[in-house]
Amino acid sequence: MSKPDVLKTLQDAGLDVLTCMQCGSCSGSCPSGRYTSLNTRRIVRKARKNKDILHDDDLWMCATCYNCQERCPRGIKIVDAILMIRTIAVHEGIMLPAHRKISELVLKHGHAVPINDATKEKRKNLGLEELPETVHKYPEALADVKKLLESCEFDKLVVEKQE
Amino acid sequence: MTKLSLFLGCIIPNRYPGIEKATNLCLEKLDIDCSDLPGASCCPAPGVFRSFDKSTWLALASRNIVLSEELERDVLTICNGCYGSLTDANNELKENAALKKSTNVHLEKIGKKFNGSADVRHIVELLYDEFGPEMIKEMVTNPLNLRVALHYGCHLVKPSKERQLGSVEKPTFFDELVEATGAESVDYPDKMACCGAGGGVRSALLDKSLEMVNHKFSRISDADIDCIVNACPFCHLQLDGGQAEVKEMLGLEYNIPVLHYTQLLGLAFGFSPEELGIDLNVIKNDAFLAKLKELAENE
Numbered sequence: 001m002s003k004p005d006v007l008k009t010l011q012d013a014g015l016d017v018l019t020c021m022q023c024g025s026c027s028g029s030c031p032s033g034r035y036t037s038l039n040t041r042r043i044v045r046k047a048r049k050n051k052d053i054l055h056d057d058d059l060w061m062c063a064t065c066y067n068c069q070e071r072c073p074r075g076i077k078i079v080d081a082i083l084m085i086r087t088i089a090v091h092e093g094i095m096l097p098a099h100r101k102i103s104e105l106v107l108k109h110g111h112a113v114p115i116n117d118a119t120k121e122k123r124k125n126l127g128l129e130e131l132p133e134t135v136h137k138y139p140e141a142l143a144d145v146k147k148l149l150e151s152c153e154f155d156k157l158v159v160e161k162q163e
Numbered sequence: 164m165t166k167l168s169l170f171l172g173c174i175i176p177n178r179y180p181g182i183e184k185a186t187n188l189c190l191e192k193l194d195i196d197c198s199d200l201p202g203a204s205c206c207p208a209p210g211v212f213r214s215f216d217k218s219t220w221l222a223l224a225s226r227n228i229v230l231s232e233e234l235e236r237d238v239l240t241i242c243n244g245c246y247g248s249l250t251d252a253n254n255e256l257k258e259n260a261a262l263k264k265s266t267n268v269h270l271e272k273i274g275k276k277f278n279g280s281a282d283v284r285h286i287v288e289l290l291y292d293e294f295g296p297e298m299i300k301e302m303v304t305n306p307l308n309l310r311v312a313l314h315y316g317c318h319l320v321k322p323s324k325e326r327q328l329g330s331v332e333k334p335t336f337f338d339e340l341v342e343a344t345g346a347e348s349v350d351y352p353d354k355m356a357c358c359g360a361g362g363g364v365r366s367a368l369l370d371k372s373l374e375m376v377n378h379k380f381s382r383i384s385d386a387d388i389d390c391i392v393n394a395c396p397f398c399h400l401q402l403d404g405g406q407a408e409v410k411e412m413l414g415l416e417y418n419i420p421v422l423h424y425t426q427l428l429g430l431a432f433g434f435s436p437e438e439l440g441i442d443l444n445v446i447k448n449d450a451f452l453a454k455l456k457e458l459a460e461n462e
Contacts, residue, residue: 031357032364035374061371063364064210065357066321070331079322086214098367099211106212106223110204113173122443123180132176132183133199141202144273148226151269152219 004088007050015081017047019074026068026078036061040068040078047081054089060096090157103158110135110145164293167239167284168200168231170249173208174396175241181440182396185425186241186286188439192432193294193302197239203227206248209318210362213248221262222269224252225277229270237282239289241425243395244361246285247318251325253283285319287394287424288328291336299343303431305462306345309454311427312388312419313341313348314379314402316395317357331355340424341392344431351386353379360401373412376405380417389451390420392427399423404445420444420451430455433462 010017026040027033033040038061046053053059059082068078089095102112111134120130135142149155169190175182190197206224207213213220228249231238240246256263257279267276290299315337323331332355338348359365359375379402383391393399403421410416421444422430429439436442436455 031359031375031378032371034378036368036371060362060367061364062362063317063357063359063372063375064362065317066331067357069322077322083210083214087217090215095215096363096367099215099363102208102211102363102366103215106205106207111173111177112205112208112211113177115177119177119180122440123176126180126184126438126440126443128180128184132171132180133201133203134171134176135202135204136176138202141204144202144226144275145204145223147273148222148269149219151272152216152222154216154219157216157219 004054004092005050006047006053006085006088009088010047010081010084013084015077015084017044017076017081020044020048020076021074023073025071025073029067029071031065031067032061032063038062043082043085044076044078047085053085054092054094059086059089095158100158100160103154107146107149107155107158110142164195165282166236167195167197168234168236169197170200170203170206170227170231170238170240170245172240172242172245172396173205174400179396179399179423179440179443181443182241182399182423182425185423185429185434185439188434189425189428189432198234198236200227200230200234200238203230206245209244209248209251211366214363218265218269220248221252221256221266224249225256225266225270226273226275228253228281228283229275229277232278232281237284239284239286241286241394241423242397243285243316243318244397246283249283253279253281254325285394287319287337287340290340296339296343299340299428303344305431305433305459307427307431308458309346309389310349310387311341311346312351312383312386312391313338313354314358314391314393314398315355316393316398317361319394337394341427344427346427349386349388352382358398358401360397365401369408370412372401373405373409376401377409377413377415380406380409380415380419383419384417388419389454390422392422392424394424396423407445418446418448420446420448433459435459
């Protein structure tokens, strides 16, 4: 399989990282970067150079607060670019185990955070129905969600690829 | 005002049902025509699912919107993440015919079609736009003598190009709604800073995520406040449950009560903390509950 062209994919989506002047406003605005290795400026630089960034752990440290995107003097949609690079990585089979797990929850329950017994009890005590008006209460609605996920081949995407 | 349907999302009905109850009570008090949205799913969460696969994100989000279209109602969200996900998906599908077409290919398999006839609202911007702080203030029966540390949450206001709610560096609309309840919205350093939960960081890198929220806790605890108020259950989970996790990880104890805006407004409408599920938080602060009781008795 050929290597994905990250820069071209970003540019085709209107995410023009080539206009970046490496001023560092993004990194300076990043709340995650205070506590993690995330260096937003470096991610943009690697994307500009079309260097392999798909295995860069920093990609997953962005909390998507959008500070960098709001403050970028060049108007680059930096968070959108990071999300798109993540998409390319996921489609290459690169994904954190915890994110596979959340995906499995949605595949199974239609909720990323499904209900549990403790919450059912809280709901009853509040005078709410034990199950909320969501896919939890309507099996036919959950079946529709599963059908959509299958149609998008999301199940195949998030299952760990066998080398 | 248009008719609405209530989109619950995941965390509110499945972890913090007190917020669901508080929302119902407030909507009734405000005489807002808002129905259930039976069969809705995860929005799906913007920072994770959108970044995994766009077509999946659009398919699930559009199904939720279509459920509301079928009821001829706009979607009311009470979570910044759901608001962000559904607003962004709705805008993209309304503006991009090719995306709408490819999404409808998936939806057709379950007998649904995205038309683009519904809007997506967040309860905070809805209350600000349709009622305004002055009207809310007039409706308040139990003014709250509380000092509040307000946490907007990133996705309520950003990306600003999509939200169009004014300044993202120092917005005021939510503060005005907090002060309409009689409370004081106290300024504190890094007030607009992220809680650290979003983007899949909390789920995959919990310790880093907790370091980020601990920064907020330290700023807030210096501000001499009674409680934190937010408008997003994921922030709520991070700010409430996160305190217990920070205590375990870093040995720091804050014990700050955390309220969703509908719970604060519910108190100002005269409902009890128990009716609003405020006592169901991870953080149990007896002094705060006693203060609320005292406020209620003084009315």
